[in-house]
Amino acid sequence: MGFHLNIMNYRKIRSVDFNPDGVCLLVGPNGSGKSTLLSAIELLRNTFERGFDTAINLAGGTWISNLDLPDRPTIFKIETSDLQWELNIANSICLEKVTQGDFVSPHGKSQLKKLYEGLHYSIESQKFENFIRILTQYRNYHDYELWQLRKAGSQAGSESELQSRGQNAFSVLRNWHTSKPLRERYEFVINGLREAFPQFFDDIDFESAGQTVTIRIYPPHSDIPVPIYFASNGFLAAMLHLMAVCSAPDGGIAGIDEPENSLHPYAIKMLIHAFRERAEEKKLTVLLATHSPFLLNEFKEEASRVYVMEQNQDEQLVRLDKLRDTEWLKYFSLGDLYGNEFGRQETE
Template identity: 75%
Template sequence: MGFHLKITNYRGIRSVDFNPDGVCLLVGPNGSGKSTLLSAVELLRNTFVRGFEMAINMAGGPWITNFDLPDEPAIFEIETSDLRWELKIPADSSVGMEKVTQGDFASLVGNSRLKSLHDRPDPDIDYQKFENFIRILRQYRNYHNYDLWRLRKSGSQADSQAELQNYGQNAFSVLRNWHTSRPLRERYEFVTDTLREAFPSFFGELDFESAGQTVTIRIYPPGSDTSVPIYFASNGLLSAMLSLMAICSAPDGGIVGIDEPENGLHPYAIKMLVNAFRERAEERELTVLLATHSRFTLNRFKKEPHRVYVMDQKEKEQLVRLDNIRDPEWLKCFSLGDLYGNDFAIQEGYSETGGAE
């Protein structure tokens, strides 16, 4: 389905104009703004769901603007389902001013405009498209820094949630809820089927265990009746499980961001995960944003350089599609992972051969 995002003067981002669709990669040097971009959509989500002041606090506090433009406002525009929402935050982060536009309709500029229109719909707005915009925004998640140690040691608190939380701490409870729900069981099967493909020598099936209000799992290797406590499972398997659950938690037509999904994974497992992400994204019309440094992940996009976005602090427009940086015909001659850090996304302070200067 895709969406359009414009960001000006937000922390590490001076200017980004972004129109992704399907499974896309964000690559670039450390500190170029990849994680900041994923968190920007989360800031918009929290502004609508929790209010502006809480959203600012959840985003790390009142420092909002870029170091190079400390006195200019931060501006965000997100558009999908034919509706555009603009949020402008002054340098002192005192209040967020909003404007909502759809077709010939344009709201007055003020605070909490999107929330006000949701609570009291305007007759000039296409309400079905408006509700779809809200649904996609409300269910955006930015997945990063999975809490693998807590999952191993303490499991998940049992509850009725059907979506994975940002750090994955409710994973085992959500997975059990999917397993026992007829409408959601396909999510469970998608996760376990992909894990079998990605870890053919270790993962065959899983089972749930409960103690009080805690849920955990045990892994059964292929062809074995002996289970392995999740405490002893590899970080890669746990991380892959959570990333697959992240994709399944997104609504149809939705957006999901995952920061460094390749952590702990063998190249074969990365291949299987990217294939699964693409399959799910095509089936459910998802936009999946993957921030990565993995050369193996990049290699999976050799035929889709238009879905690789390169962030560079030195450029005026910080986010550029790879096929606009290098000739697509030239790119076909190489593995993208071999070019990363040398022919594009070069880390400042390193030579063209990849060594420290």
């Protein structure tokens, strides 16, 4: 489905105009704004659900402006084919505009939520539903709690979406397994793990103790289960990445920060293949913030889906095929060029 995101003057971001689709990479030096970009969509989701004041506190506090642009307003604008929502923040006051309406200053509850709840319902119902569903089910996945999962499992619950740090993974996976409508998500995860770890993994089963759910792993050609405690960080991370992509609704968005951590290049290759299949089938946008040369090499034929955070460009986020000639790029591995021909760390 795709979406259009415009951000101006938000923390590390000076100006971003972003229209991704499918599986996309975000690359650039440390501190250039990749993680900030992924978290900005989360800020918009929380603003809808809880109001801007609460959302900005959840995002780390009231420091909001880029240090180079202290006197300019902060602007967020997110748009799908159905709807546009804009926030304009200046002097700690947040104004909102929905599609063709006027800017208003909501108190507490966001203007978008007031419209959605029917106080001033003037937008076609289905279009509104699609926009809100995509916004509210966005998750920015990062800093997974792997040790907690390995040691203590997940709290049993009824959720059908993975939390941003993966705490509820085993409970959600069991819920997918036992739900006929969601069973295909479980099968996608299991098949993806078989592809990524062919010598180690074939299947799982679930164990419960009180309100806790955990899993055991079955290696290929074995009936002897291995407790998840003994699984590698890479295996657990790969499971959560696959679940993250499955948790997005049709036409939705998922962000994963540094998905390459703890993973062998073969596993990365298999995960990207699985992400692309899922994104094409479900019309997803999957945003991967990375420094991995190997992951970049998987996008050699898709330079239009590599977005580079450039520190000295007026427009901070530049598509790689706009930054370098695509015919020239074909002669190189993108991972060899990263940090030299694009995504350089500036020293002055």
